[in-house]
Amino acid sequence: MKTTQLYLFRPKFNAACWLGLAWLLLAFGTACSTVPLPKTPTQTSASTSSFQSDIPKLTADHLHLDYWLQKTANAEQTLLSLAEIKRFNQHLINILPEVIDVFAEPESYLAAAVRKMIVDLSHASTNPRFNQAGELLTTEHWQQFEQRLALENLSAQVGARFALVTSRGNLRTFPTQDAVFSSATDQQLDRFQETAVFPGEALQVLHYSQDRQWAFVRHYHYHGWLATAHFALAEKSVVQQFVEAKDFVLITGARAATNVTPEMPLASVVQLEMGVKLPRVRQHQMVIHGQNASFSYVVQLPNRQPDGSLELVSALIARNQDVAERYLPLTKANILAQAFKFLGERYGWGHDLNARDCSGFIGEVFRSFGLVLPRNTGSQGLESFGAVRSLAEASLAEKQQSLQLAQAGDLIFMPGHVMLVLGQESGETFVIHDVAGLHYFKADGSFYDSRLNGVSITPLSPLQRNPQQSYIDGIYLLKSLSREFYAD
Structure with missing residues (x-):
């Protein structure tokens, strides 16, 4: 090892010279110790070297938004204006029976029409179903579920009532919290779970269950049984004015929440999902629920009173939350x-699980822009809207070639x-998707069977x-919601 030798000089240095030399050496040594060494080609960052995944081809870089934005052409170009989005939404209402404008629907229904809506949803499955105890559901079980529908209580003419959702709630196949599964041992997916509704959304209330703890409701893209604790009744005009407010706060994070307010528990830490919008309150007291409002957005929040009626209260959403004042x-x-x-x-x-599935994930993302989509993948994947490229009859090679046309944001x-x-x-x-399973063939030919169970980033070809059947084998459609024609 090469060393540096220090020599004692004999010239006549006075004390001041020696002190200056000492300071020089100290400064030089400190400066050298703080200069970072350049990375060699074999060095990697700690985050990259420690990244572990069982997903083929996935790297740590893929987990960063900027990585994909750098690959995206015209990333900041506006694809549809608000006027075009409004026309898109109206087109879906016109062509899809499950997507509705709640306020344009009839205010009165024949009993037969309501009965059909309920029975089409709430009926015994033709497939085996099991309860949480692992027992196979019998005819007796199904009859008990059907009794809760109280269909005999339907009057000849059913008047629709209007409501606002006050807290996140689940729409169920039957008016019950009982979970039902496809397998006695795999209880991952509750087959009575349909979807969820979020605060501030409008409902039509058509019928009540036998115990009156549940209501059969119509929602902008679904219908089902909702526990009454999650909504409050009001006049149609009040509900419509709330939902159609032009001045609002939009939740743009995965979720946000109202501020903690011990003075009003029902307005405290109310969970708000991406796409939820609440009317803005511009004129208000400076102290709301014990907190100065200067550093929060003041919004109207729907609240359920003890008699089930609607009360609109002021609530705070802190400015550190991920929200916007427009779409x-x-x-x-x-x-x-x-x-x-x-x-x-x-x-x-x-x-x-207070989360969402693949189509719910897509729906919430596009609600941030004001787009309304059908709830389920079957309807989202129809060819009657958006720019599409049908691949149902395509060969594997044709599907692989078509995938090269897919752009960021396509479905x-x-x-x-x-x-x-x-x-x-x-x-x-x-792709990024909300997905349950992870399956692929390993290098040794064995089949890897595991779980993702979350919003994940994956390549297509290995899965x-x-x-x-591979993922690519199963693809039947490419879709863009923002282009007039899919690329040739």
């Missing part, structure tokens, strides 16, 4: 950014599942739906 511009950059806000969230079939459909395109890398299409 976000529909750009590729914003689509990816909104999707990334859910990355890692647990998968929840039908919005179960890819296979039966029962929808994915959002992040971009292309070395001929591989990467399998099952040992017999």
Whole structure:
């Protein structure tokens, strides 16, 4: 090892010279110790070297939004104006029976029409179903569920009542919290779970269960049984004015919450999901529920009174929350950014587990821009809206070639599942999606069967739906919600 030798000089240095030399050496040594060494090609950052995943082709870089934005052409270009989005929404209302304008629906229904809506949803499954004890549901079990529907209480003419959702609640197949599963041993997916509704959304209330603890409601893209604790009744005009307010606060994070307010528990830490919008209160007292309002947004919050009627109260949403005062511009950059806000969230079939599933994830992302989508993948994947490229009859090679046309923010459909395109890398299409299983063939030919159970980033080509069919084999449609025609 080479060393540096220090020599004692004999010239006549006075004390001041020696002191100056000492300071020079000290400064030089300190400066040298703080200069970072340049990275060699073999060095990696701690985050990259420690990254572990069982997902083929996934790297730490793929988990960063900026990585994909750098690959996205015209990322900041507005794809649809608010006027075009409004026309898009009206087109869906016109062509899809499950997507409705609650305020344009009849205010009175024949009993037969309401009965059909209920029975079409709430009926015994033709497939085996099991309760939480692992018992196979029998005819007697199904009859007990059906008794709760109280269909005999339907009057000849059913008057619709209007309501606002006051807290996140689940729409159920039957008016019960009882969970039902496809397997006696696998209890991951509750088959009575349909979807969820969020604060501030409008409902039509058509019928009550036998115990009157549940109501059959119509929602902008679904209907089902909702516990009455989650909504408050009001005149149609009051509900409509609330929902159609032009001055509002929009939740743009995966979720936000109202401020803690011990003085009013029902307005305290109310969970608000992406896409929820609440009317803005501009004129207000400076102290609301014991807190100065200068550093929060003041909004109207629907509150359920003991008699089930609506009370609108002022609530605070702190300015550190991820919110906006208008719909976000529909750009590729914003689509990816909104999707990334859910990355890692647990998968929840039908919005179960206080989460969401694949189509719920897509729906919430696009609600940030004011777009209204159908609830389920089957309807989201219809060819009657958006720019589409049908691949149902395409060969594997044709599907692989078509995937190279997919752009950031496009949707890819296979039966029962929808994915959002992040971009292309070395001929591989990467997607972000809310997904349960992880399946692929390992290098040794064995089949890997595991779980993702959350919002995940994956490549397409290695993944399998099952040992017999790959993801790409199952793709039947590519869709863009913002283009007039899909690229040729």
